[in-house]
Amino acid sequence: MISLMLQCGADGLGVDQSCHVDQVRAQTPRDLPLAxxxxxxxxLAKAEPNQVRETVxxxxxxxxxxxxxxxxxENIAAFVDEVRSYAGPSSxxxxxxxxxxxxx
Numbered sequence: 001m002i003s004l005m006l007q008c009g010a011d012g013l014g015v016d017q018s019c020h021v022d023q024v025r026a027q028t029p030r031d032l033p034l035a036x037x038x039x040x041x042x043x044l045a046k047a048e049p050n051q052v053r054e055t056v057x058x059x060x061x062x063x064x065x066x067x068x069x070x071x072x073x074e075n076i077a078a079f080v081d082e083v084r085s086y087a088g089p090s091s092x093x094x095x096x097x098x099x100x101x102x103x104x
Contacts, residue, residue, distance in 0.1 A: 002027045025062050036064045038079075044071030049078035056082040061089040 002024055005013055012033030015024050021036050028034055038059040043052060052075045060083065071079075 006032075021059070021062060021064060025064070030063060034062075034064050038064065041071070044075045044079070046072075047075060049074050052078040053082045057086065060086045 002013070006028065010032075012035065013024070013028060014035040015021065017037050017040070019036070024036075025034060036059070039047075039052070039055045043055060047055075056079055
């Protein structure tokens, strides 16, 4: 299915949670925007901000982004902070605050 989508000349692709993100990314050019759900509403609604940051980093390492509500405001802040501070998969980890706006 992904190969057919690529044949259309799409400027980007979006996949849902039923797709295995690693398999989709392996079939697409690294510079092609790929939107996928990062975590789920439970992560944003109930997880701790540091858990959100860890999940976001794992998906950003694969060049993926998309967030869906509902969510706790401090987890949206953690999500946005991590995206803004992300320097790539080879960057050092463990800043813990992703930009200083940790609401915890």
